[in-house]
Amino acid sequence: MNKRGFGLYGFGVGELRRDLTTLPKAHLHLHFTGSMRHQTLVELAARDGIHLPDALVSEWPPQLSAADEKGWFRFQRLYDVARSVLRTPDDVRRLVREAAEDDVRDGGRWLEIQVDPSGYAALFGGITAFTDLVLDCVRDASARTGLQIAVVIAANRTRHPLDARALARLASQYAGRGVVGFGLSNDERRGNTADFSRAFEIARRADLLLAPHGGELRGPDNIRACLDHLHADRLGHGVRVGEDPALLERIATQGIALEVCPVSNVALGVYSDLTSVPLPQLLDGGATIALGADDPLLFGSRLEGQYATMRAAHDLSDAQLAELARMSFRASRAPSDVLATAMADIDAWLDDSPDGPAPVAEMEGSAL
Known part of the structure; x- marks a missing residue:
């Protein structure tokens, strides 16, 4: 039992489970192009005669690894190919709407979608014009689906800090x-984290949430750099903080939330299998966790799949899953009314009696 009273392994064999798709959730780690539906990728590519590699068609979801530079390059190349099918404003509008529909289907109530406008600027009239387009699409998708959506603008750590x-x-x-945060993404083994401190100071002065990636491909050293130099409020991934007990205690004490993406951790070779993702250790250490899907297009698993796989891998009870959902809202920039409604509905989900056998965790097509 940790300092929050979040004890693990709390139910007996054969306990009935509640439907995870109806558990209200906040989704805090979803990349823009990576949120695209696989079928949408295939359809848009066919429309414009864009050749997709087998890894994005017949061999989807791709077998990936980020254990070395070559593996990350392959992952990034597939991401760039996927981004290239977005040619028109209607394509962007479709992507955002479908991402919202998918989150709603998975129980999502609040989404903070992350985008680097510079990756789309050349085709859509610059970073400001593309940001305007994304925010317009977000408003439209929210009105159509009922999902509340905000944007986190992220820089690319493989580019110059001036960018x-x-x-x-x-x-x-x-x-x-419409923009609630500022992040830093791409291969955390590239660049010097401290070099981006000026950018994060600019964002901090605007009261934006600071959410750099750290602690996935590199260990505690880069987490510490994100805290010391970028003054992170949340960490994209951060899952390897458990390798340093003192740092885990610091994370817990300061309330730095971790955006943990279990399926992508395994797909990229950070952990060998889902049971090795150290969710129990992080929770027992007092960390705030928000489960996220990262890039469903490349990893084959969306938001509900993260909860389902962790339920199966670590024998999480419904009460523990409900607390994970609460944590996701506490770590978000959701307004108070969204937060209050979600918390009440999580309690109601937990109060409802389960009415069926425990389902097998769904991987949504993942080859893991």
Whole structure:
């Protein structure tokens, strides 16, 4: 039992389970292009005669690894190919709407979708024009689906820190108008984390949530750098903090939430299998966890799949899964009314009696 009273392994064999698709959730780690439906990728590519590699067609979801630079390059190449099918504003609108529909189907109530506008600027009139387009699509998708959606603008750590500052200024201009955070993504083994401190200071002055990636492909050293130099409020991944007990205690004490994406951790070779993802250790250490899907297009598993796989891998009870869902809202920038309704509905989900046998965790097509 940890300091929060979040004890693990709390139910007996054969206990009936509640439907995870009806458990209200906040989704805090979803990349823009990576949220695309596989069928949408195939359809858009066929429309424009874009050749897709077998890994995105007949061999989907792809076999991936980020254990070395070559493996990450292959992952990034597939991501870039997928991004290339977005050619028109209607394509962007479709992507955002379908991502919202998929989250709603999985019990999502709040989504913070992460995007690097510079990756789309050349085709859509620059970073400001593309940001305007995304925010318009977000408003439309929210009205159509009922899902509340916000945007986290993320810089690319493989590019110059000056580019990150430009994106931080862009994000600051939209603070309070749909943009709630600023991040730093791509291969965390590249670049020097401290070099991005000026960009994060710009975002901090605009009261944006600071959410850099750290602690997935690199260990506690980069987590510490994200805290010391970027003053992170949340960590994209952060799952390897358990390798340093003192750092885990610091994370727990400071309330730094971890956006843990179990299926992608295994797909990229960070852990050998889902039972090795150290969710119990992190929870017992007092960490705040928000489960996320990362890039469903490449990993084959969406939001509900993260809860289902962790339920199966670590024998989580429904009460523990409900607390994970509560944590996701506490770590979000959701407004107070969304937060209050979600918390009440999580309690109601837990109060309802389960009415069926425990389901096998669904991997949604994943080859893991």
